[in-house]
Every structure is written in C-alpha cells, then in structure tokens.
Amino acid sequence: MTYIGKPIKRIEDDRFLKGLGKYTDDIKLPGMTYAYILRSPYAHAKINGIDIAAAKAHPGVLAVYVGSDIPEAVAGVPCGWQVNFKNGDIMKEPPHPLLVRTKVRHVGDGVAMIIAEDRATAKDAADLIDVDYDVLDAVVDPQKATAAGAPLVHDDVPNNIAFDWELGNPKEEVAAALASAAHVTELSFVNQKVIPNAIEPRAAIGIHDAAYDKYTLYTSTQNPHLIRLLMCAFVLGLPEHKVRVVGPDVGGGFGSKIFHYTEEALVIWASKKIGRPIKWTAERSESFMTDAHGRDHVTTAKMGFDADGKIVALQSNTYAGMGAYLSSFAPAVPTYLHGTLLQGLYTTPKINVDVTATFTNTTAVDAYRGAGRPEATYLLERLIDLAALEMKVDPAALRRKNFIPAFDGVEQEGYVTQVALQYDSGNYHPVLDKALEMVGYEDFRKEQAAAAANGKLMGIGFSTYIEACGIAPSAVVGALGARAGLFESAQVQVQPTGKVTVYTGSHSHGQGHETTFAQVVADKMGIPMEDVEIVHGDSDSVAFGMGTYGSRSLAVGGSAIVKSIEKVLEKGAKIAAHLLESSPEDLEYAEGKWTVKGTDKSVAFGDVSLTAYVPHNYPEGLEPGMDFSSFYDPANFTYPFGCHIAIVEIDPETGKVDLKRFIAVDDVGNVINPMIVDGQIHGGLAQGIGQALFEEAMYDETGQLINGSYMDYTMPRADDLPSFEVDRTVTPCPHNPLGVKGAGEAGCIGSTPAVVNAVIDALWKGGHEVKDIRMPMTPERVWTAMQG
Amino acid sequence: MQLKGKETFSTSGQQLWDIIMDKDKLAAITPGISRLEVLGEDEYKAVVDISIGPVKGAFKGDLKMVDKDPPNSVTMKVKQMSKIGNADVTVHLHIEEISPTQSTLSFKGLAKMSGVLARMGQRVMTGVAATITKQLFAALQEEVQKLKPNS
Amino acid sequence: MGHSITLTVNGTSVTKEVEARELLVHFVRDHLSLTGTHIGCDTSSCGACTILVDGKATKSCTMLAVQADGSTIMTIEGLASNGELHPIQEGFKENHGLQCGFCTPGMVMTAVDLLQRNPNPTEHEIREGLEGNYCRCTGYHNIVKSIQHAATKMNT
Numbered sequence A: 001m002t003y004i005g006k007p008i009k010r011i012e013d014d015r016f017l018k019g020l021g022k023y024t025d026d027i028k029l030p031g032m033t034y035a036y037i038l039r040s041p042y043a044h045a046k047i048n049g050i051d052i053a054a055a056k057a058h059p060g061v062l063a064v065y066v067g068s069d070i071p072e073a074v075a076g077v078p079c080g081w082q083v084n085f086k087n088g089d090i091m092k093e094p095p096h097p098l099l100v101r102t103k104v105r106h107v108g109d110g111v112a113m114i115i116a117e118d119r120a121t122a123k124d125a126a127d128l129i130d131v132d133y134d135v136l137d138a139v140v141d142p143q144k145a146t147a148a149g150a151p152l153v154h155d156d157v158p159n160n161i162a163f164d165w166e167l168g169n170p171k172e173e174v175a176a177a178l179a180s181a182a183h184v185t186e187l188s189f190v191n192q193k194v195i196p197n198a199i200e201p202r203a204a205i206g207i208h209d210a211a212y213d214k215y216t217l218y219t220s221t222q223n224p225h226l227i228r229l230l231m232c233a234f235v236l237g238l239p240e241h242k243v244r245v246v247g248p249d250v251g252g253g254f255g256s257k258i259f260h261y262t263e264e265a266l267v268i269w270a271s272k273k274i275g276r277p278i279k280w281t282a283e284r285s286e287s288f289m290t291d292a293h294g295r296d297h298v299t300t301a302k303m304g305f306d307a308d309g310k311i312v313a314l315q316s317n318t319y320a321g322m323g324a325y326l327s328s329f330a331p332a333v334p335t336y337l338h339g340t341l342l343q344g345l346y347t348t349p350k351i352n353v354d355v356t357a358t359f360t361n362t363t364a365v366d367a368y369r370g371a372g373r374p375e376a377t378y379l380l381e382r383l384i385d386l387a388a389l390e391m392k393v394d395p396a397a398l399r400r401k402n403f404i405p406a407f408d409g410v411e412q413e414g415y416v417t418q419v420a421l422q423y424d425s426g427n428y429h430p431v432l433d434k435a436l437e438m439v440g441y442e443d444f445r446k447e448q449a450a451a452a453a454n455g456k457l458m459g460i461g462f463s464t465y466i467e468a469c470g471i472a473p474s475a476v477v478g479a480l481g482a483r484a485g486l487f488e489s490a491q492v493q494v495q496p497t498g499k500v501t502v503y504t505g506s507h508s509h510g511q512g513h514e515t516t517f518a519q520v521v522a523d524k525m526g527i528p529m530e531d532v533e534i535v536h537g538d539s540d541s542v543a544f545g546m547g548t549y550g551s552r553s554l555a556v557g558g559s560a561i562v563k564s565i566e567k568v569l570e571k572g573a574k575i576a577a578h579l580l581e582s583s584p585e586d587l588e589y590a591e592g593k594w595t596v597k598g599t600d601k602s603v604a605f606g607d608v609s610l611t612a613y614v615p616h617n618y619p620e621g622l623e624p625g626m627d628f629s630s631f632y633d634p635a636n637f638t639y640p641f642g643c644h645i646a647i648v649e650i651d652p653e654t655g656k657v658d659l660k661r662f663i664a665v666d667d668v669g670n671v672i673n674p675m676i677v678d679g680q681i682h683g684g685l686a687q688g689i690g691q692a693l694f695e696e697a698m699y700d701e702t703g704q705l706i707n708g709s710y711m712d713y714t715m716p717r718a719d720d721l722p723s724f725e726v727d728r729t730v731t732p733c734p735h736n737p738l739g740v741k742g743a744g745e746a747g748c749i750g751s752t753p754a755v756v757n758a759v760i761d762a763l764w765k766g767g768h769e770v771k772d773i774r775m776p777m778t779p780e781r782v783w784t785a786m787q788g
Numbered sequence B: 001m002q003l004k005g006k007e008t009f010s011t012s013g014q015q016l017w018d019i020i021m022d023k024d025k026l027a028a029i030t031p032g033i034s035r036l037e038v039l040g041e042d043e044y045k046a047v048v049d050i051s052i053g054p055v056k057g058a059f060k061g062d063l064k065m066v067d068k069d070p071p072n073s074v075t076m077k078v079k080q081m082s083k084i085g086n087a088d089v090t091v092h093l094h095i096e097e098i099s100p101t102q103s104t105l106s107f108k109g110l111a112k113m114s115g116v117l118a119r120m121g122q123r124v125m126t127g128v129a130a131t132i133t134k135q136l137f138a139a140l141q142e143e144v145q146k147l148k149p150n151s
Numbered sequence C: 001m002g003h004s005i006t007l008t009v010n011g012t013s014v015t016k017e018v019e020a021r022e023l024l025v026h027f028v029r030d031h032l033s034l035t036g037t038h039i040g041c042d043t044s045s046c047g048a049c050t051i052l053v054d055g056k057a058t059k060s061c062t063m064l065a066v067q068a069d070g071s072t073i074m075t076i077e078g079l080a081s082n083g084e085l086h087p088i089q090e091g092f093k094e095n096h097g098l099q100c101g102f103c104t105p106g107m108v109m110t111a112v113d114l115l116q117r118n119p120n121p122t123e124h125e126i127r128e129g130l131e132g133n134y135c136r137c138t139g140y141h142n143i144v145k146s147i148q149h150a151a152t153k154m155n156t
Helices: A013-017 A053-057 A119-126 A171-179 A224-236 A262-274 A284-290 A373-391 A395-402 A429-439 A441-453 A474-479 A513-525 A553-580 A605-613 A674-693 A746-765 A779-786 B013-021 B023-029 B115-119 B122-147 C024-031 C087-094 C104-117 C123-129 C141-154
Strands: A033-039 A045-051 A061-066 A110-116 A130-135 A161-168 A183-194 A203-209 A214-219 A243-246 A278-281 A294-305 A311-323 A351-359 A457-466 A488-494 A500-504 A532-536 A587-590 A593-596 A602-604 A627-632 A641-650 A657-667 A725-728 B002-009 B033-040 B043-052 B055-069 B073-082 B085-099 B102-113 C002-009 C012-019 C050-053 C056-059 C072-074
Touching (some): A013 C087, A013 C104, A033 A119, A033 A284, A053 A061, A053 A119, A061 A119, A061 A262, A110 A119, A110 A262, A171 A294, A171 A311, A171 A351, A183 A674, A214 A224, A214 A262, A224 A243, A373 A395, A373 A457, A373 A746, A429 A641, A429 A657, A429 A725, A441 A457, A500 A513, A513 A532, A513 A553, A553 A587, A553 A593, A553 A605, A553 A627, A674 A746, B002 B085, B013 B023, B013 B102, B013 B122, B023 B033, B023 B122, B043 B073, B055 B085, B085 B115, C123 C141
Parallel strands (some): A214 A243, A311 A351, A500 A532, C002 C072
Antiparallel strands (some): A033 A110, A045 A130, A161 A351, A183 A294, A203 A214, A203 A278, A294 A311, A457 A641, A488 A500, A587 A593, B002 B102, B033 B043, B043 B055, B055 B073, B073 B085, C002 C012, C050 C056
C-alpha cells in the first residue's frame, strides 16, 4: 500500500491553478452561435400570444423559437423516479415543456429561445419579444398549496398534490405508543427552500455534425450518460448511439447538475435546425430561477420518551414542495431518501412517516447535497435536543441512552430499521466520545454557566446523524420506483507499455476522482500513480456510467474499477505463468510483478502487458489484449455517520449568531485520501451551516423570488465561518471491496441541526424557552424570539 | 411592497383634489411620468421613465382612477410594464381638510413587482418609493404655491 | 462602433477593437481566449473574474474593456513563471485549497493582492480579505490555510 490512506496532492490541481481547466462556457467552436432564453417574469400566468416578429428581424438573429415550434411529440423533460399514492395510483406527473406554450408556472419558465451571432445580440432581441400574459394568483407554500381554493399549478392536479406516501409502523401503533409515553416532544418547523448555487452557472453546447448525422452535447452535468439516456429516449427521440454527451470540467454541482434540463434538449434540437453549434450559458439570475432547488419541507413531528428517557415512538408529517414540475429525481428525495432515515442512530421501536408532495409556483425542487437525509437528520436531531432541554437531561447522555449498539455487519448482522433499511455497519458511541473530548464538554458547560451569569448567551448544539449513500442497489431502488439502475461501470485498459487508462462512469466536479481513483488503481496494481490516467465525463470514451451523486463515486464507481483490476490481474497471472513456465496458482502478485512463490523468478507487469499485445510467446487459447470492463451493483447502501457539535454566542442586543466553533467527527468507512475527505466534509459543513444561518429562497405571495441574486441570497463568505475542527473514526463498509462509505454529503447532513440546536440551547440557558426559530436564523428572527 | 405617505398642504381639500385630477398637473408633479394620455374616462396611458440607482427603465402602462369620492378620496390603479419587470400598484388617496387653508393628503397602497424589479430591485425599491414620495410631495407643494394669489 | 484599445496582458502588448459596452471580463475570455478567468454571477458579487489591473485585484466584470486601455493586466494564466507555480498556487495545491476549481483563479488573484498589501495577515485578516470571493466547495477552511502557507513561503 503506497498510496491508499495518504493525503496525495491532487493531480487535477495544476490545470485549475494555471487557468487551464476547460468548463463548458470555455469551449469556443468555429461557427458558434449563442442562445438566450426569454423567461417568464410571472410565477403563474396564461400566455395569450407571443409576438416574435421584431426579434426575428433584428440584425444578427438567426432564429427565434417558441413553444409551438417544438414538435408535439416532445412533451418535455421527464421525471426519473415514480412514487405511487398511498392508494396505489401513479403520481401526478404533468409535462415539463422545453418552452411553455400555454401557461407559465414559475418565474423563469422558458418562453422563447433566441439564437444569434453573439450573446449580446440574442439578449437585445429578447427585449423585442412581446408576450401577452394573463397573470394568475400563485401558490408558494407546500402546505397551503393543498388548501381548498388554492390556485392550481396544473389544472388537472387536484389540490396540487403530486403524491402522498407513508412508511413505517401503522399510525395507530405509533399513536398508542405516544399516548402512553412519559414525555412527548412536539415540534412544527420549516426546512426552508434553498438554492445549491454551484459557482459555475449551468451551460450547454449543442452541435450537429451533418456528415455523420451525429449530435454532441457539452453540458455542465454530474452524469453525462444519464443525460444522454433521458434526452434521447424520453425527450427528443434521438438514437442514443448518434449522440455524444460530454461533461467537461464542471464547476461544482451539489446535486443541481444531476438533472436533465430543458436547455440541454433545446440546444441539441435547434443545432440541427440551424446547422451551427449553439452555446447557452446561464446568467446567475437564470441559475437562481432554473437550477433545481433543495429542501422545502413543512413538518410537524412528535417524539415520545419513556420515564427512563428511551424513545418509544416517532410520528412525522411533512408537506414537501416539488416546485412547479417534477424534476428528474424529485419524488425520491422526501420519500426514500428521507422517510427511510428516520430511525437515525436510535433504537426507536415505532416510527411512522407521512409525506404529501405538492406542486407550487416555484422553481422545481430536487436533490441538493444530502437530498432528504439532511431533512431527516434535522427532524430527528432537533427533536432529541429539544427533548433534552424539556426533560432537563444532558443531550449527549440522552443520545447515548438511545444509540443502537455497535455492529460490524460481518460478525453481527446489519441493523434492521423500522423504516425499510438494513444498516451496513455502525459504532456510534466513539464519534460522540471523540467530539465531546475535542470540544472539552465539561469545561464548556462551566464556561457557558459563567457566561449566562454575566448576561452572555452561549450555546452548544449536537447532531448525531446517519445517512444512506453509495447509491444504490438497482433491484432495491427499482422496487422503490427508480426508472434507472444505479450501478456503475469501469473499464481498465492496460496499454502495451504497461500504462493504464481507466474509464469511469463516475464524474468529478470537484471531488478529485482523478487523484483518488488513481491512488486505488496504482495500489491495487502495484504501479506508480503517474502510470494511471483516469478518464471520465465523455460518453464517447466511457462506455457507460451513472454519474456522481449520493456520495456514490468511490463506493460504487471505485468498486467497479476494483472489479476490472481483478480481471486484469487474473489474466495477467495466466500470461505471467506462461512466461515463467509456472501455473497461476503458484504465483503471487506484489509491487508490480508476478513472482513464483518461494523463488526469485518474476516477471514485471509491463512485460506481461506487452506480451498481451505482442502475443508471440503466449498461452494457448487465451485472447490477446488486456482490457476489462465491469459493472458493479452494490449489495446495499452504505451508512456513514458522525457527530457534529456547534458552539455559538448570541449578541443579546442584536440577536446576531456568532458561530464560535464547529466540531465534526465523521465515520465514512475506509479513507483513500484523508486530505480530500476532509475537504469534502469542510464544504458540506459550510453548506449546512449556510442553511442554518443565512440561506433561503424567498418568495413573495405572488411567487416572485425576491432574493434571486448573489447580492441578496446570502451564502456564507469566508468571514462568516470559523476554521473547522474535524476528525474521524473508521468503521469499514462490509459489502464493498474498498470498505468505503462515502463522504460527499455527510458534512451537509449533520451540521444544520447542530447550529440550530446551539442557538436554542443558548436561548434556554438565557431564560428564553423557545422551541424553534425558523431558518435561516437571522439576527431579526433570533432577536424577536428573545423578546418572547 | 407596502406604500404609504402623508403630508400637509396649505390649501383647501378641493384645490388639492383639483390638482390631482388635472392630468397635466398630475403628470408634471409625479416623478418619472413624462406624460398622461387620456384613454377614456378616468383612464390614462402613462409613459414613465425612472432612473434611481439600479432601478432604471422606461415603463409603459396605464393609470385608472376608481372609487372616486370628490374631494375626499380616490383609488389609483397603475399597471406598468418594462423590460426590467412589471409593476402593479394600487394606491388609496385620502384628502382631509383641516381648515379651508390646510389639508392633509395621505396615501397607502401595495405594489406588486415581477422580473428583475422583484428579484434584484426589491430591497432598493423601498428606498426608491420613499424618494419618489418625497419628490412628489415637494412638487405638489410647489403646485399649491402657484395657486396662491401673490406667488 | 469599435474602439481600439492597447494594453499589456500577462507581459505581452495587445491591441484590439472592442465594443463600447463590452466588459473587461468578456474581452479577456472572448477576445484573448484567456478562459481561466471565470464568470460566476451578474452582480459583481462572486469574485470568480478577479484579475490584476495595474497590480490591484479587480473584478473584471466591474470594468469596461475600454477603461482598461493603457493598463497592465495579469490573469491567472500569467501567474506561474516558466511552468513553476507561484507560491500562492503552490499553497492552494499543498493545502487542498480548491475542489471544482471554478472560483480558484479569482481566489488566487485576490490572494496575490492581499499578500502584497499585507505580507503577514492573521486568519481574521485573510477571511476579511476574501469577503468579495465566493467559494461553494471548500467552506474556505483550506483556502485560508493555503494563503497562510503562501505567506510563510513568500516571507522566507
């Protein structure tokens, strides 16, 4: 093991640091044209007519398209996950058109596409288009959307309900357990709508090559193959083998670049019509209006405890906003990625989760870093911390009392939850122990008491979370409504000179796959990292892929690579045995060479590779070449967990929350590159803290997004955050070859409730016994809460 | 966005009412309105140019006077459209005569905005509205002064 | 229509025709094909387009190209010399100060200016100095460390 477990510096960094990264908008092609999308300024309005004559006549304009120009057969972009109503009916799935014909349903809905010689001309021409709108009342709140008389986002969806869903123990059993509980903590809260805001705005380039009748789409995506599949099979009806999709360097995704967006299909469709490449790049304002948002839950939950402090039951009822349309994976987020996580780390014997998903006149909601698990964690961790305050017990001790006992998934069976999962392996006390030690818990409590005596408000908040990632066993998700498999593919191609090219279906947009995957390959093959090249993101080079989301790249994509390496080494052993006049069973492979056990007779990997391609002296009946593909479908999800602790100080005069410290102890299984894992945790923490303190997509009652720019949507800046204190424990995943669990989302999943809990704790210690402050906890909201 | 304002003028309620009901005077005193064209009874086409900080644009639309109760109150409904967004404003004007030489004009209303105005202009619009109100009242004061015999 | 401007870009003199309304960032990306300078927003809030104009960190979306006539600009492409990373670039690599790389050029150029003005910044001063630059990947933790690394290296 030369590389695995070491903080190897990233291979990709040099190009990014020198300004040589190639993001979609950086690509300039001969004959390039530029598209601009005219978008609805209204959240809900009927279109009576669109006058495009002046725009078409504008010098430099090549084409203007509106909804009626799109072929009838093209209904729009599809949803890839089907959830059924409780009564078995299929979810309501109204079309999401590429350009709206009759009724716009959120601010930013696309109405016309203008293609011109340059960007500024396209935008100028958009100003010349007159759209005659009849403005309708809008609905923006996921719960109010179901009220009688609420405006209907889709005329044929009664009460705006996309589907309802339930999981766990029967409601009556949970109600009975709550009725007999010694203490019940009840909390109604909003997990607000937030915006992912990758710093690279989305972009897409459509190219049609008339010579081969072949299309190429460059797009800022997390999963090029999936975009190809969705766009070819479900949108445009193009033959998949005639379409190449490339996700080049991508400037952050956080979920928002998983989904198939209308602009991707539009530039491909129009590229053949005008016979020139078309580039569309979102302005930041468009990103705010059209990138899928996250969260948007309105929840009421009850957690019951017996006299000893053991949790006896949990009931949760949630309205989940879907926005105006069902985005690619939206239905899975509040259901299978949220309801299934409500066991948490606790032995709760009765759990029922009830979800009603609704349409609103807002931008579509889909997976955003954590996708459902942050919402589940927020629910559980807010409740247990609040219960500790109400019952006047220590929040750490209350958690300990309820932790599921350790199990490794090998000697001890995986833990079967009340909500349809079986955890792989877990050992929950050590993460809490370590975090408490790092924070200096007892000293902090003394400091806090002293501060309170001086009128200062200090608080500590906990979050002990679990998540499910490494998405996912295809058969399981298929049974749950996924319309795609969630395996991953990898091809390991050994060149004649012993250099190795690895084609992975995972996609890196900041995660550092080119480094981490090369570490794995180099170690498993016993060759230098310099001899390994990781190729990703191009459907013409990579045979197939499902992409990167759900913290799955290493657990699923990495496992597929390991499978292919095993095949390479198995074949290599046959060739080596032939060259060494031995048999494969008598060889051992280490440090890049096969050695006959107990001798010094060996042959190097490079010589075996060369022999595979120059098979003069070669085993009889063996195919030449050294090139293997594998598909890996995981046996289970992986279940990282951890303990996050926030320490805050509140200015009693202004209500401003100062995040003094943030401690995160995460267990993400085995770690290939600790530097990269820490970086993933840091970024997740910042986003989770951002939700607690700063971020929200704010709509007024007419459905206008009133903070749709970086001036007003408050993402954390450098001086809003402390340096983080992170550490880890290691509980390997028992069911994948690397023992890894996934680290991409953990930081974002655990951190939000820790911060809110810390603020609530500070207020209680200062004599303000408030149950909830709506996120983001702005100074005004905190100050108001303090006034009683 | 909520709108409101109140100012006292040294004139009678009727005279204040007359100024506001005179379309040319109304156009002259309202900041940004370059002219009002009569479309029908109590209905005008308004051409508006506003340029205050980042809120800058040429608006087209109409102005309707409804629920007229001379010389006490009127509701103005203004719909304005522009490339930076649209505004839909309803304002209730109320005139109270304190004495034949002193009256107050108060208004309150609601402005609904869309597009860039809503998305990026919202936080500055309150300031913009305050500025416009101030300019409007100042211009109205001047107009009232013109009515005085010795001015 | 066109205006002729002459400026020094990464050490080389350049003369080009530009439209009066063209922003410096578009000039750099579209006319000079220096695509290391990125556009992350439309409100001058994100700092991804930060370059050095006459030595000062400047958001190139806040300037018209014609305003840069006669000035000397440096973009991320001009920072490394003879293939050797600048100490700040090295700091970012050593400390994992970048993930997706999109905000990175702006961060690095801002840091160049920051350390010119203040060669020994405290953590607090570094965080304040990065106020104008958004990063969504790193939580800033390792960016701060990267700049500390560079400061130490540049002072020895």
